[in-house]
Amino acid sequence: MVNKVEFSKTLVPSYLKDLQVYQAGKPIDELAREKGLTKISKLASNENPLGPSPFAIREMTGGLWDLHRYPDMHAFKLKSALAELYNLKRENIILGNGSEGIMGYIVRAFLQPNEEVLTCDNTFIGFYILARSVGANLVKVPLTEDYRFDVVKLAESITEKTKIIYIANPNNPTGTYITKKEFDYLMDHVPGHVLVILDEAYFEFAKDEDDYPDSMQYRYDNVITLRTFSKAYGLSGIRVGYGFAHEFLISNLSKVKLPFEPNLIGQLGARGALYDQPHLERTINNNRTQYTRTFNYLQSKDFNPIKSVTNFIAFKTGSTEASDWMFTELLNRGVIIRPLKANEMPDFVRVSLGTPEEMDHYFEAMDEILPEYDKKFGRPGK
Ligand SMILES: Cc1ncc(COP(=O)(O)O)c(C=O)c1O
Structure with missing residues (x-):
């Protein structure tokens, strides 16, 4: 029998004891089972709603016959x-199980307990968890008032550590x-x-902004x-990410x-997927249209959405209770969104x-819950 008390003294490093497991968006099947719902819209994990590229599916299907090989x-x-595509050498590229897999290599290769990582509040939780999992110290500065990485505060916070x-x-x-x-x-101050990790998971959606x-x-x-x-690229399920860097960094990560x-x-x-640029274009176009619709909808309902160059929009409810209530009531109507408690x-x-x-499903569900929402919480912009 596992002696938890003994193990926690001898086996689990102190910095792992209080680490929380990452919470993913609720899976569609689970919600359907729990609530007996047939129509479900999962709008919680920033996935591609159009699905994978048909070309990628064909390639993967062809590979099934080789699955006995490494x-x-x-x-x-x-x-x-x-x-x-990027005019590089293969030596400058590393691949992993999602970009998060590569972040895992980075922390394993370069960080030791008590070493310092500098970043902002309210960013990708997966990175916080990985850095803490090797005992690194996270130094976080607040975002700017308009919810952006604060480069001035970051630059000021760089120390010899x-x-x-x-x-x-x-x-x-x-x-x-x-x-x-x-x-x-x-970069003038670093x-x-x-090492600067530039996580561009949403690059394809942002790349056409002039000053990006x-x-x-x-x-x-x-x-x-x-x-x-x-x-x-619509392939969350197969877990592939890539990193570009100097050969020196790549060769050490490869270890x-x-x-x-x-x-x-x-x-x-x-x-x-890389060869199916039309699918990528369709994805970006759909995103653009749904962004405008959703942003306008939220504005018209006095929710002050944050301007986004990605495939998601965050907005203020005004309180933890309001966020939780909205999440639960939308869930009851088959729409899964993400409350941001874990992101502080x-x-x-x-x-x-x-x-x-x-998005129609989402707007309808919102329209249904808003009268009750107003009675309970009111809207931030009203
Ligand atoms: C900013 C950011 N980086 C990385 C990831 C992880 O992506 P991947 O599926 O490639 O591991 C996500 C996923 O939500 C993300 O939002």
């Missing part, structure tokens, strides 16, 4: 496709971004020995860019990487942008 540990074909700076650009859960000018300002700093146009030796097939990540189906699907924004919720039908 995948290519060098992922030659996928890396070659990425290298061609700072080893890594993490920036999500655009940021999740706020959907905001730092501009070219702000990125330049930050010493060359400090596409990190691939810069090539700093101390920056690693992380991107993913989970969002605009802690599990050799056969990403798996065989993941490598095939990701490469297929308990008076906000986040809604991912879906298909036109899913």
Whole structure:
């Protein structure tokens, strides 16, 4: 029998004891089972509502007959496709189980207990968890008043202890971004020995903003860019992410990487998706249309949504109770959104942008619950 008391003394490091497990958005099947619902719109995890590219599906289906073989540990074909698209060498690319998998390699390779990571409040929780899981100290500065990474405060907070700076650009859960000018300002203040993780999970949705700093146009030796097939490419389920950096960084990350990540189906699907640019365009266009509809809807209902360049919108409810109530009442009507308590924004919720039908479902459910909501809480902008 496992002696929990003994184990917790001897086996579990002190910094792991209080770490909370990551909470994902509620799965569709689970909600359907629990509530007996048939129509469900999952707007909680910033996924692609149009699904995977048909081309990617064909590639993955073809791979099923090779599943008795290990995948290519060098992922030659996928890396070659990425290298061609971004005009890089394969040596500058690392792949992993989602971009979060690569963040895992980064913390394992470069961080030791009590070393310091600098970032902002209200950003991607997955990164906080990973940094804490190796005992690193997280130093967090507040976002700006308009919910963006604060480059001035970040620059001021760099000390000789700072080893890594993490920036999500655009940021999740706020959907905001730092501009070219702000990125330049930050990089002017970051010493060359400090590693900057630029998490661009939502790059494809933001890339057309004039002042969005596409990190691939810069090539700093101390920056690693992380991107993913989970969002605009519609392949969250196969877990493939990629990172671009100097060969020195990539070769050290490769030492802690599990050799056969990403798996065989993941490598095939990701490469297929990369070649299906029309599917990506459809995704971005749908997102643009649903963004405008949803932003206008929320504004018309006096909710002050935060301007976003991603596939989700966060807005203020005004209190933890209001967020929880809205989440539960929408869930009862088959719409899954995300309350932001875990992101330390308990008076906000986040809604991912879906298909036109899913957004209609969301608007209808909101219209239904708002009279009761007003009686209980009132709206922040009213
Ligand atoms: C900012 C950010 N980075 C990384 C990830 C993780 O993505 P992946 O599926 O590639 O691990 C997410 C997912 O929600 C995210 O929002």
